[in-house]
Each structure stands twice: as structure tokens, then as C-alpha cells.
Amino acid sequence: MSDSVPGSDEGGAATRPVPHDLNGRLRLSIDGPLAVVTVNNPPHNLFDEDMWQAWFAAVDWLENNAPRALLIRAAGRVVSAGVDVRIFRDTPADQVERYWRRNLRIVQALERLPCPTVFAAHALTLTAAFEIALACDFIVAVGSARFGLVERRVAFTPAMGGTQRLAERAGVSRARELVMTGSLYRASTLADWGVVNALFEPATFADAARELALGLANGPTRAHAGTKQVIREYCRGGVVAADAVLPAVAHRVSGTADHHRAVAGFLAHGPDHSTEYLGR
Known part of the structure; x- marks a missing residue:
């Protein structure tokens, strides 16, 4: 792994320092065109204040140094046992709305990234970690991994956007x-x-999660960004909203180097062409 991330702009690769160790809670590393965030707060990978601050730092870096794909994974026996319950006890009543509005920006920032995002769950994934997963484009897991929004155990409701994002994926009945x-x-x-x-x-x-993420990272990055924009508009306003932005998205993608190279490759070698995508 390297300390710089290839840029997806027209200028090509750029050297950008990577903040490897974030508050002792997250590790951020670069694997070719892929950025990897590893949750690493043993033994339970709890979301405490240091974890929130680590995520703020991570998404700030990612927004300013967009990779061609992002893989989020965890070290240890669990992905995360969720939010440190002491947060509910210690947050002053007059700060609760501000506190969760602040934290919600993490999932919103992840959704805005103009690249494919993959969340890999190898084991138990609760509350805030599950909500971060629901903000990603892909969730992959082992079949036995368990997920839950278990805030009812402290008479609370998910405050990192999990309810609505679960409803978006599975329907309101399943979310309830x-x-x-x-x-x-x-x-x-x-x-x-x-x-x-x-x-x-x-x-x-x-290895399978990394292979999926790398495959996405090596794909047509600008076309993926266009796909994400169209889907965001659909979620906001249905087919009419998506149709409204689609022609401009198509125009933007049609001007990319990857599109031109892929069309030339297709015409020369057919649909199984092996044109390398450059992310620009």
C-alpha cells in the first residue's frame, strides 16, 4: 500500500498525504486506486467520541481526495457492537439535536462520494456501524454475520439515518x-x-470483498459517479427527478477519456474488449 491516492481528475495521479491512524479508532490506507478504511477500536469497535472524530477526519479527507472506490471493513471479532451507551447518559439534553445532526453528516458525506463504496461485514454489525453500511453502495457479508438497529434497548431510535435508508432498500414494513x-x-x-x-x-x-472493491475502483469512475447521481435524484424525487438530470449526466460522461477509449476498444475488438479505464 502507498501513501498517495491516484486522482480521478484530468491531471491524473496526485500525491496527497494519507492520515493513516485516526484517533486510534480508524486506519486509512491506499491500495492502488482503492481507499480502505478499517475500523480498529478493540475489543468491540464501539462508537465513542474519539470514533466520531475519526470518522469526521476520514470523510473530510475522502471528500477532498476522492479515490476511485472505497472499502470499509473492520478488524477484530466484531465489526462493531454499536454506540457506546455512555454517550446517551453524558450528552446534555439541550445538545442532543445538535449532536446527532453533527454525526449524521458522516453518512451524508459517504453518500456524496463520487465513487463506488463497499462495506464489508464479517461479523456482528450494530447501530451506527450498520447505519454507515446502509450509506454505502454495496454491503457484502458472510452469511452468518448479524446486523441490528437495537436502539430500542435504550428506548431510543436510530439517529444516524439507518431507519430511512433501510426503508429505501427493503421497504417501510421491513424497516419498522x-x-x-x-x-x-x-x-x-x-x-x-x-x-x-x-x-x-x-x-x-x-479477499473477496477486496476483489469486488478493486474491480469497481478499476472501472469507469466518471460513469459510476453519473450512475450515483441519477440514483440519488431518483431517491429524492422518483423517475421525474432522475429524468431531469439524466441528459446532463450523459453529456458529462460522454466527454470522459474512459468513454472515448472504451468506445474505440469496443469498435476495434467487440464487447469483450480489455480497455484499461483510467478514472478520467
């Missing part, structure tokens, strides 16, 4: 069920619901 019961659901069940995109075997999970 998962949040109101506070139950844990296996990844295999969430795959049936359309929440988890792919299930990988435990023995090869890390």
Missing part, C-alpha cells in the same frame, strides 16, 4: 420490523430483503 423489534438479523436474511448485496464464504471473505 427491524427497528421496532430490535432483533438481530443474519446477513443471509438481509440478502433476501435486498439490503445485503453479496454473501461470501468466511475463509475467503477479506
Whole structure:
């Protein structure tokens, strides 16, 4: 892994320092065209104030140094046991709205990234970690990994956007069920619901998740950004809103180097051409 990330702008690669260790809670590294964020706050990868600050630093760097894809994963036996419950006790009542409005910016920033994002869950993934996963384009997991929005156990409701993003993926009935019961659901069940995109075997999970993310990172980066914009508009306003932006998106993507190279490759070698995408 390197200390710089290839830029996807017309200027090509740029050297940008990577803040490797973020508050002792996250590690940020570069794997070719891929940025990797690793949650690393043993033993339970809890979301405490240092974890929030680490995520603010990570998304700030990612927004200013957009990679061609992002992989989020975790070290340890669990992905995360969720929010440190002491936060609920210690946050002053008059600061609660501001506190969660601030934290919600993390998932909103991840959704705005103009590149594919992949969340890899190898084990238990609760509350804030699950909500971050729901902000990503892809969630991959081992079949036995368990997910939950379990805030009902402290008479709370998910405050990192998980309820609405789960409803977006699985429908409002499933969102009500998962949040109101506070139950844990296996990844295999969430795959049936359309929440988890792919299930990988435990023995090869890390490699399979990386392979998927790298494949996306080596794809037509600007076209992927266009796809994400169209989907965002659809989620905001349905087909009419998506149709309204689509011609401009198509115009922008048609001017990219990757589009020109891919069209030339297709015409010369057919649909199985092996043109290398440059991310610009």
C-alpha cells in the first residue's frame, strides 16, 4: 500500500498525504486506486467520541481526495457492537439535536462520494456501524454475520439515518420490523430483503470483498459517479427527478477519456474488449 491516492481528475495521479491512524479508532490506507478504511477500536469497535472524530477526519479527507472506490471493513471479532451507551447518559439534553445532526453528516458525506463504496461485514454489525453500511453502495457479508438497529434497548431510535435508508432498500414494513423489534438479523436474511448485496464464504471473505472493491475502483469512475447521481435524484424525487438530470449526466460522461477509449476498444475488438479505464 502507498501513501498517495491516484486522482480521478484530468491531471491524473496526485500525491496527497494519507492520515493513516485516526484517533486510534480508524486506519486509512491506499491500495492502488482503492481507499480502505478499517475500523480498529478493540475489543468491540464501539462508537465513542474519539470514533466520531475519526470518522469526521476520514470523510473530510475522502471528500477532498476522492479515490476511485472505497472499502470499509473492520478488524477484530466484531465489526462493531454499536454506540457506546455512555454517550446517551453524558450528552446534555439541550445538545442532543445538535449532536446527532453533527454525526449524521458522516453518512451524508459517504453518500456524496463520487465513487463506488463497499462495506464489508464479517461479523456482528450494530447501530451506527450498520447505519454507515446502509450509506454505502454495496454491503457484502458472510452469511452468518448479524446486523441490528437495537436502539430500542435504550428506548431510543436510530439517529444516524439507518431507519430511512433501510426503508429505501427493503421497504417501510421491513424497516419498522427491524427497528421496532430490535432483533438481530443474519446477513443471509438481509440478502433476501435486498439490503445485503453479496454473501461470501468466511475463509475467503477479506479477499473477496477486496476483489469486488478493486474491480469497481478499476472501472469507469466518471460513469459510476453519473450512475450515483441519477440514483440519488431518483431517491429524492422518483423517475421525474432522475429524468431531469439524466441528459446532463450523459453529456458529462460522454466527454470522459474512459468513454472515448472504451468506445474505440469496443469498435476495434467487440464487447469483450480489455480497455484499461483510467478514472478520467
